[in-house]
Amino acid sequence: MDFEKAYDSIHRDALMRYLASVGIGGNTLATLCAMYWQVRARPKLRGCLGPAFSTTCGVRQGDPLSPLLFGMYIDRIETHLARHVREVGATLTGLSTPLQVLLYADDLVLLCHSAAGLQALLDSLRAFCEAHHLRVNVSKTQVVVFGCRAPRAPPALTYAGLPLPVAESFRYLGIVLHATRGARPAVKHLRTAALRALWALQGRCS
Numbered sequence: 001m002d003f004e005k006a007y008d009s010i011h012r013d014a015l016m017r018y019l020a021s022v023g024i025g026g027n028t029l030a031t032l033c034a035m036y037w038q039v040r041a042r043p044k045l046r047g048c049l050g051p052a053f054s055t056t057c058g059v060r061q062g063d064p065l066s067p068l069l070f071g072m073y074i075d076r077i078e079t080h081l082a083r084h085v086r087e088v089g090a091t092l093t094g095l096s097t098p099l100q101v102l103l104y105a106d107d108l109v110l111l112c113h114s115a116a117g118l119q120a121l122l123d124s125l126r127a128f129c130e131a132h133h134l135r136v137n138v139s140k141t142q143v144v145v146f147g148c149r150a151p152r153a154p155p156a157l158t159y160a161g162l163p164l165p166v167a168e169s170f171r172y173l174g175i176v177l178h179a180t181r182g183a184r185p186a187v188k189h190l191r192t193a194a195l196r197a198l199w200a201l202q203g204r205c206s
Contacts, residue, residue, distance in 0.1 A: 001107075001108045001109070001110065001136055001140075001141045002106065002107065002108075002137045003074075003108070003134055003136060003137065004136060004137035005135070006070060006105075007058055007059050007066055007070055007106075008061075009057065009058060009133060009134055010057060010058050010059050010069070010073055011057055011133040012036050012056070012057055012058075012059075014073075014132060015069060015073050016033055016036070018073060018076075019069075019072070032069075035060070036059075036060075038054065039054065039055045039060065040052045040053065040055070041053060041054075041055050057133075070106070071103075071105070073132070074106075074132075074134070075103070077101060077103065077108070077125065077128055078100070078103070080124065080127075081121060081128075082097070082100065084124045084127070085117075085120045085121055085124045088100065088112055088120055089112055089113075089121075090111035090112060090113060091113070100112070100121060101121075102172075107173070110122065115156075115157060118155070119157055119158070122157060122158070122159050122164075126159060136159060136160075138159055138160070138162045138164070141159065141164055142166070142167040142170055143155065143157055143164050143165065143167070144166070144167055144168070144177065144179050145179055146177075146179055146180075147179075167179075168180075174190075
């Protein structure tokens with residue numbers, strides 16, 4: 001799953017309230033509030049800057065602190081899912097509780113052993129996003145059914161009433177994961193990328 005305009009959609013008041021609730025205060029919180037009290041932006045088209053205008057939501061683009069603030073803002077998804085959708089997820093060796101979600105920046109993966117359980121996670125995620133002013137980009141969201149070699153009807157999963165397409169594979173953090181071949185296709189992809197980088201480096205050195 002992919003968040004739509006992730007950094008631009010953060011509700012600043014809600015962000016500051018959450019930071020205060022987890023113990024961030026004093027000069028640190030005051031500095032963050034001052035940074036976001038009046039944020040101005042300017043559009044750029046064909047190398048020319050347009051007039052400045054005020055923005056009322058989102059974290060600052062290009063600011064090295066923005067990924068951390070966004071990560072803290074959405075980190076509550078894991079707790080929300082565990083509280084509202086109990087005993088649903090993927091059972092992995094060594095874990096006492098089911099693994100429901102993987103999070104990295106604005107990329108999110110939901111995991112479950114059944115279509116019904118995955119739909120419950122999707123519905124719970126939608127409730128979280130509506131409560132925290134986040135939007136999921138459904139056009140960039142896909143479902144992959146792992147380990148099923150026999151052809152069968154794909155699960156009819158939806159998000160906010162919109163159907164989610166079923167794909168044979170997807171790429172997560174640069175690793176291609178296939179429905180029936182697992183991570184094997186990733187080896188070829190990574191080898192090709194590594195050779196391309198090596199040839200570029202050799203060209204620069206020569």
